[in-house]
Amino acid sequence: QVQLVESGGGVVQPGRSLRLSCGASGFTFSDYGMHWVRQAPGKGLEWVAVIWFDGTNENYADSVKGRFTISRDNVKDTLYLQMSSLRAEDTAVYYCARDGGYSRYYFDYWGQGTLVAVSS
Amino acid sequence: QSALTQPASVSGSPGQSITISCTGTSSDVGGYNYVSWYQQHPGKAPKLMIYDVSNRPLGVSDRFSGSKSGYTASLTISGLQAEDEADYYCSSYTNTFTGVFGTGTKVTVL
Numbered sequence: 745q746v747q748l749v750e751s752g753g754g755v756v757q758p759g760r761s762l763r764l765s766c767g768a769s770g771f772t773f774s775d776y777g778m779h780w781v782r783q784a785p786g787k788g789l790e791w792v793a794v795i796w797f798d799g800t801n802e803n804y805a806d807s808v809k810g811r812f813t814i815s816r817d818n819v820k821d822t823l824y825l826q827m828s829s830l831r832a833e834d835t836a837v838y839y840c841a842r843d844g845g846y847s848r849y850y851f852d853y854w855g856q857g858t859l860v861a862v863s864s
Numbered sequence: 865q866s867a868l869t870q871p872a873s874v875s876g877s878p879g880q881s882i883t884i885s886c887t888g889t890s891s892d893v894g895g896y897n898y899v900s901w902y903q904q905h906p907g908k909a910p911k912l913m914i915y916d917v918s919n920r921p922l923g924v925s926d927r928f929s930g931s932k933s934g935y936t937a938s939l940t941i942s943g944l945q946a947e948d949e950a951d952y953y954c955s956s957y958t959n960t961f962t963g964v965f966g967t968g969t970k971v972t973v974l
Contacts, residue, residue, distance in 0.1 A: 779963065781910075788867070789902070789910065789953050791963035803961045806865050839909060849957040850900035850915040857909060 746770040746853045748840050753858030756830055766823040766840030766855055774798070774818040777843035779851060780825050782836035792838070793825065796847065808834075830862045868893060868954055868966035875972040881942040884969045886954030887935055892964055894935035898957035901930055901939045905950045913952075914939060941971070949973045 752764040780792040793814040795802045802814050813826040823840050837857040844852030869887040876882040886893065893899055897917045902910035912921055914930035917937060927942045941948055954966035
């Protein structure tokens with residue numbers, strides 16, 4: 745069965761960096777685009793970034809553009825989110841999600857999420 | 865990338881039908897048939913309920929249906945059940961190759 749497992753979250757000071765990982769199993773990872781979605785405590789969902797199935801294209805929300813980088817390793821079946829210059833408003837649960845429809849931006853499988861808390 | 869607009873809350877009695885709206889612009893909801901809907905119970909990851917405006921994934925009850933008219937998409941839950949009480953979010957592809965979610969709707973079963 746499809747499984748997505750995020751890791752790498754934790755408490756980090758403002759201005760520092762953190763890298764999240766999302767291990768995939770149960771499907772051919774290299775066939776699917778992948779997304780990061782976040783949810784601040786008590787708030788709604790916010791789309792963060794996407795990377796195409798082959799890693800040749802990526803896009804970002806304006807709120808993270810220039811600070812976050814999405815990448816993938818199709819040999820290790822792993823998705824990454826490198827976050828730098830972190831701010832308090834980046835505090836959220838970060839989910840990785842599979843694009844179910846050839847970049848039609850619907851998310852058919854989600855991980856359990858990893859919490860990132862930006863605080864001094 | 866402004867969030868799509870949803871009502872903050874919708875309620876209904878068991879067995880009734882409710883509809884949640886999701887309003888965007890020509891750059892997202894109105895421009896593409898790439899609207900999806902998610903159910904989220906407290907402390908859980910979201911679950912895909914509808915994709916491409918009106919398609920249901922395997923395993924999702926046929927009590928859930930989706931539609932779109934102009935800049936507004938809608939999710940209808942018929943035969944409301946206690947287990948349907950959750951937060952619901954719409955999402956759309958946009959013309960800048962990004963995604964955008966709705967503001968979220970809390971569904972309460974009276």
